[in-house]
Amino acid sequence: MRKFGVRWRLFTAPSILGLEGTGVMHNTTGRNALALPARGNSELRVGLSFAADHLDYDRRDRRQQEDLVAKHFAGAGWQVPRLLAAMREAEEFFFDSSGQVVMDSWSTGRTALLGDAAHCAAPTSGRGTSQALIGAYVLAGELAETPGHATAFAAYERHLRGYVERNQRHGRAAARWFLQPPTEPPVEVADDVVPLKHYA
Template structure:
């Protein structure tokens, strides 16, 4: 992994064949670009990472010939409500915490459990089930979205401060929240 102010890059195992993947991230406001123009997207990445060290020059070269290049924003989904009519959103579609949170899978699984349980409990009244699902899930999602925002802020930090290094050396926890979740028992009655 490589980090510089406002930028980060990492190389990781992509699949069982041993093929590596790389990700190049940079902080930015909304960008204007053609979603169908891969060349323009690659130029944006190359401009943002110009002059960086580590393996960045090699990654930029490889990027130009990558068959699976993908360019998009890392974003958090924040909505006032997760349902409308007979449609309800679940997981990242309704309440993505952010890729920096590490909470997306747990939110999706817990949300699916709660939604299914509330649908069964409401015995066909989807409006009541959707409201109960959201009431049960909203505090959990709100907490994890805060973790996602904090993670995004830390992701693009410059070199660590001496205080942060001292805390790591002392084995102090980073302060991430890990509240236990008590799931209701939706036993069929």
């Protein structure tokens, strides 16, 4: 696992910002608050992320984790205090670090991995779903027309490895940009085109 030194708290909140059809993001150095309208603008999907290389906390203690988030966002301004208050009331809970799965091989024996299990590019890449779907298509196609699973697994990985590595570079660059003030130059968008073979 390649860690980015970024922690995320994701939750659903009432539509307290009055957003209609578009999301907003507030960046300060080392912190990012993101809010996206959902369910016909009746809810918010909120992400609070901050830079932290190492944190000591009990993974079963939600209150302790929320206190860590609140501490790192103290004085952040904008609508952050309202989002922190909504965080405390949210029914669901997700708090974790962000990173990438980097493996020398995506298969062993008769087992092959797909999607995030094989090559997570991180949420900041925006490529998780497309990598999983493209990978499933290629793997299924190679298994259907290549004699022997070992040969099919090798072809699947050979075909996708460059695409995945580009997406992972994008995920790393975007993670750095995500926690910078808005005066920083935007991250270069990755080339996400992979030449897909037609399988009969």
